[in-house]
Amino acid sequence: MDATLKKRLERFALEIRIGVLEQMKARGFGHVGGSLSITDALAVLYGSQMRVDPKRPDWAERDKLVCSKGHAGPAVYAALALQGFFPYEELKTLNQPGTNLPSHCDRNKTPGVDMTTGSLGQGASLACGMAFGEKLRGRDARVFLVVGDGEANEGQVWEALMFAAAKKLGNLVLLLDVNGKQLDGCTKDILDTLDLSAKVAAFGFDTVSIDGNDIEQVYNALERTRNGGDKPYAIVLNTIKGKGIAAVENAKSNHSMAVSSDQWNEWLLSLTAQLD
Amino acid sequence: MELIYDGSMDSRLFKDILGKTIRELSEQDNDFIYLDADLMSCIGTSAWACENPERGVNCGISESNMIGVACGLAATGFKPVVHTFGPFASRRVFDQVFLSAGYAKNDITVIGTDPGVTASFNGGTHMPFEDVALYRTIPTATIIDITDVPMLISVLKQCKDLPGVKYIRVGRKSAAKVFADGTETPIGPAITLREGKDVAIFASGIMVHEAMQAANKLAESGIEAAVVNFFTIKPLDTEAVKKFAKQCGNIVVAENHNRIGGLYSAVCETLARENTAKIDVVAVNDEYGEVGPQDYLQKRFGLTAEHIVETVQSLLK
Numbered sequence: 001m002d003a004t005l006k007k008r009l010e011r012f013a014l015e016i017r018i019g020v021l022e023q024m025k026a027r028g029f030g031h032v033g034g035s036l037s038i039t040d041a042l043a044v045l046y047g048s049q050m051r052v053d054p055k056r057p058d059w060a061e062r063d064k065l066v067c068s069k070g071h072a073g074p075a076v077y078a079a080l081a082l083q084g085f086f087p088y089e090e091l092k093t094l095n096q097p098g099t100n101l102p103s104h105c106d107r108n109k110t111p112g113v114d115m116t117t118g119s120l121g122q123g124a125s126l127a128c129g130m131a132f133g134e135k136l137r138g139r140d141a142r143v144f145l146v147v148g149d150g151e152a153n154e155g156q157v158w159e160a161l162m163f164a165a166a167k168k169l170g171n172l173v174l175l176l177d178v179n180g181k182q183l184d185g186c187t188k189d190i191l192d193t194l195d196l197s198a199k200v201a202a203f204g205f206d207t208v209s210i211d212g213n214d215i216e217q218v219y220n221a222l223e224r225t226r227n228g229g230d231k232p233y234a235i236v237l238n239t240i241k242g243k244g245i246a247a248v249e250n251a252k253s254n255h256s257m258a259v260s261s262d263q264w265n266e267w268l269l270s271l272t273a274q275l276d
Numbered sequence: 277m278e279l280i281y282d283g284s285m286d287s288r289l290f291k292d293i294l295g296k297t298i299r300e301l302s303e304q305d306n307d308f309i310y311l312d313a314d315l316m317s318c319i320g321t322s323a324w325a326c327e328n329p330e331r332g333v334n335c336g337i338s339e340s341n342m343i344g345v346a347c348g349l350a351a352t353g354f355k356p357v358v359h360t361f362g363p364f365a366s367r368r369v370f371d372q373v374f375l376s377a378g379y380a381k382n383d384i385t386v387i388g389t390d391p392g393v394t395a396s397f398n399g400g401t402h403m404p405f406e407d408v409a410l411y412r413t414i415p416t417a418t419i420i421d422i423t424d425v426p427m428l429i430s431v432l433k434q435c436k437d438l439p440g441v442k443y444i445r446v447g448r449k450s451a452a453k454v455f456a457d458g459t460e461t462p463i464g465p466a467i468t469l470r471e472g473k474d475v476a477i478f479a480s481g482i483m484v485h486e487a488m489q490a491a492n493k494l495a496e497s498g499i500e501a502a503v504v505n506f507f508t509i510k511p512l513d514t515e516a517v518k519k520f521a522k523q524c525g526n527i528v529v530a531e532n533h534n535r536i537g538g539l540y541s542a543v544c545e546t547l548a549r550e551n552t553a554k555i556d557v558v559a560v561n562d563e564y565g566e567v568g569p570q571d572y573l574q575k576r577f578g579l580t581a582e583h584i585v586e587t588v589q590s591l592l593k
Contacts, residue, residue, distance in 0.1 A: 118381035129348015159341035
């Protein structure tokens with residue numbers, strides 16, 4: 001990976017993290033843990049992989065992203081705002097009355113959001129339908145599907161994975177955000193998903209397992225999915241929930257956090273200090 | 277609109293017409309795509325889909341995923357129609373239809389076959405008396421209870437290009453002939469099948485035939501019953517409801533569904549502030565289904581012309 005590109009994407013990830021915290025600071029609370037764990041993958045996707053045009057969010061030939069763990073919306077919104085899909089200042093309207101930025105992704109509200117998600121598991125099927133549609137249309141667009149490891153409790157995820165492999169959706173890339181935690185605690189304590197990498201591979205996906213908070217590893221894993229072929233791709237992202245803010249990483253419960261304005265400010269300062 | 281009702285049954289089966297119309301729509305419109313959950317053989321689309329796997333997509337026994345895939349296809353410009361049995365097309369996939377289709381504005385048509393007692397030998401597990409109730413709570417959904425073959429063809433063609441969530445409930449066997457071949461039944465307006473001044477029978481689906489039979493019997497005792505086909509349960513033709521309430525002052529709703537949440541509920545909701553008519557119902561009285569031949573089940577759950585006659589007579593007393 002080119003060093004300049006790596007530096008640019010690492011900075012983009014940092015800016016997304018700042019954008020996530022700006023949104024939550026304005027509202028006082030939010031799904032901070034799962035937004036920060038997927039941030040590095042989103043930085044690589046929007047910063048180097050996805051064929052998108054902020055001026056034409058509905059461009060039919062664009063690559064699409066389905067964030068099936070819809071509560072990570074704030075991370076997607078930050079990436080989109082930084083790309084110019086809508087004004088950065090709008091991030092401060094997260095979950096305010098009448099906002100275009102609800103907790104969970106809504107394709108009818110936010111420019112650049114490709115699919116509505118929130119009821120876990122459903123985004124997996126939606127992404128399969130989109131990838132299938134792109135294939136039937138003869139377009140070379142890729143569809144990126146972000147699923148959480150907690151979300152993998154949902155049976156619909158596995159129905160969708162069966163469909164993707166059976167219909168040979170080589171234009172589908174599953175990014176499995178294995179941050180090890182869900183709302184009530186650790187995934188291994190609540191409903192142990194065991195070896196998700198082996199499971200996804202057994203479902204017929206071309207699978208790699210990497211450090212999902214390492215820009216270079218994410219980049220390399222995504223680059224190889226450009227080849228297409230008859231098998232859908234899976235990238236198991238081993239991540240840290242709350243990545244980038246030590247206090248959030250270490251918090252026992254960090255799925256959704258409500259902290260004081262001073263606390264959000266302190267965390268924001270720790271990130272902005274890294275920009276220079 | 278040519279009415280040809282004489283009480284005789286159509287020799288054609290709904291399942292054959294359903295399959296044939298799906299194949300024809302697919303040939304006419306490149307954006308049309310049909311998905312099924314391992315029930316293609318039940319509507320005669322299996323062989324065709326094997327030859328056209330990009331137009332007829334078998335999703336396997338995974339209804340939730342099928343709805344999501346259909347919605348994803350809608351998002352890439354397709355006009356999907358999905359089929360499975362009524363209980364799976366409603367109860368099993370309710371959240372998927374509500375959110376992935378309705379809330380997300382991915383326009384799809386859902387066909388649920390074997391509504392209510394028409395599920396006969398598949399029994400209680402396959403017998404939806406609540407599918408209409410569920411779909412009615414999806415904002416702006418369209419709900420159709422099919423009466424006969426010409427209506428099925430007309431409605432399928434209309435639903436293909438209609439925005440939103442469309443739910444069609446239709447049997448797979450034969451039905452009484454009501455409309456002449458080639459009749460178009462525009463979605464929305466109720467269709468007056470018979471005029472009458474004493475009571476109006478509002479019916480949908482298989483109960484239209486029972487209502488017409490009941491009206492004949494009532495006429496023998498001097499009761500003039502109007503019969504109105506409310507095949508579009510949502511959006512309900514509220515003007516027709518109010519008109520017949522005023523005109524007759526007595527309404528009996530007949531539906532192959534639980535009395536809770538279906539056409540009867542919709543009519544009552546419409547007339548709650550009007551105070552213009554007495555209303556009664558011939559429907560399933562808040563029970564689960566059970567197995568048996570359809571004629572047995574119609575008697576068992578009170579869904580026959582005789583039940584309509586008794587209810588009308590009791591209402592007019």
